[in-house]
Amino acid sequence: MANSLPMRSGFAQLRRAPLVLFVAVYTVVTGGPLLWVAMMSLRTTAEIFKNPYGFPAPAHWEKFVDAWTKSNYATYFWNSTIVVLIAVALVTAVGAMVAHCLARYSFRGNRLVRFAILTGLVLPPQLVILALFQILLDLNLYNTLTGLILVYVATHIAMTVYVLEGFFAQIPQDLFDAARMDGYSDFEIFWRVTVPIGAPAIFTTVTLNFIVLWNEFLFAVVLLTDDNKRTLPLGIMHFTGSHQLDVGMAATGLMIAMLPVIVVYAFFSDTMIKGMTAGAVR
């Protein structure tokens, strides 16, 4: 045993060489393109066409200022921010209320409500998008941020309730019985017991919805037409389409779209990973 161990690890090392090589190659393939875009975002288009893979020396930080002031990126960015913040706040609030209600109270129709909402998990967007176009036209909400926010809330309730209800249901019933004894009203129980204890799960759905909505494209492309209403994904697509040769500026735009997600990711990578996979793991 004493001398078989080093030998085994020697073999293991040899066997690990292809593994390490594969891992290295895959890391370059995932990280490389992102690094490439990050470098291009700091270089002018002329520099890029001279040498597409050069380092950003000197780094043109002023390109971010230009993107912000001389093109419409600032508008796109604020539209995205407004839509996503309001939609996430709303979907979290109404979703948490439903999840609490389904997890805590036994009432007639409980299963029906749960089934109706969770059906939303499997509905393809194509099945709602065409009719939504008509409905928002009827309601004069077509091509408005309000309409898009309502659609985002409606289409993300299912996932939010799914994740939250699973977590809320595990909170011990004793806590609620005690709160009742202490004379808490139904809403106080929700606000002062479920919400604080369920905070980690709520935070998970907030990050999940933030990423998904920040990146959302299909609903936005169908429901918005004005340039000054476009969210970031639409704006970038529009900019790249109309300035096909200005690769440098488009790269700066991509970075502007990615930065909020990357910043949040840098601080909360574990929560974000948990959020993105919340639906599949449970």
Place this chain on the structure above:
Amino acid sequence: MRIFDRLYRRVTRSSAEATIDARRATLAILIAFLAPALLIYAGFTIYPVVRTFYNAFHTIKPQGVVEFVGLDNFRALVFADSTFWKAVANTAWFTIVATIVDVVGGLLLALCLFVRVPLAPVLRVVWFTPVLMSYVVVGIIWVWMYDYDWGLVNATLRWLGLGAFEQSWLGHPSTALWSVLVAHEWKWLGFNMIVFLAALHALPAEVLGAAELDNCGWFAKLVHIIVPMLRTTIVNLTVLSFIGKMMVFDLVWVMTGGGPLWSSETVSTYVYKRAFEWNTFDLGYPSAIAVLWFAIILLFVALMTRLLRQRDRIEF
């Protein structure tokens, strides 16, 4: 009448009665908790679905012109629309290949991290990053990657001395769909990897240790121990991946728009085109496609869960 009676009693139930059982609530309370979400959900999800089904049997023109056509849309779709069938074939190939790559690739990557390659915690974060990028960002990055003159793909081929394989990847009908698929997998492999990694860490350590003592080779260990124990995760990810791929839209739309020559057209991009870019201005026909496709997805998901799942059921 009895229903009203009961309703009345429930609404007016004395607060003393309600305080006894924390599992009971008055109807008013239930409505207060459920109504905001249910109203938005009914108005902007359930009603649209119902209306799409209605639309599928009508011709819907602008200015509110609605004409009942029965099954004509479906008949035209199935028997006379060669573009639809091209889109179906593309989507089917895309779905089959991408689902397999998702599950097999995700498992292999997770195993790499599971056996503790150097820097595993860092790699986990790096590999997951593309999952967080929007399809538009991923699509534009990969359009550049595939650029004939200065894209990284052709540059790498030249550097490896494989210049003969240089391609206009997105511009050629035989490579466009597969090039989009590579970009799609680039985005999603990290997701599958993370889910598998979580499942692997949840496996009982004794079993893997026992296999180690039995001097079980890594391949035997993978096939006979790890895969069977991960069965539920594998089934879940297969179904999830299948549904996602059957509806693939964003990346195709950003990268190729379905071209060239319908070679990367998918069912979803075709629905979008028929609804908003076709000179027929008819919402009925694309609704029929959406309804038919939804039915097909449901059918296959039911079939797959039936075949693969055996004991355990879908849990909502």
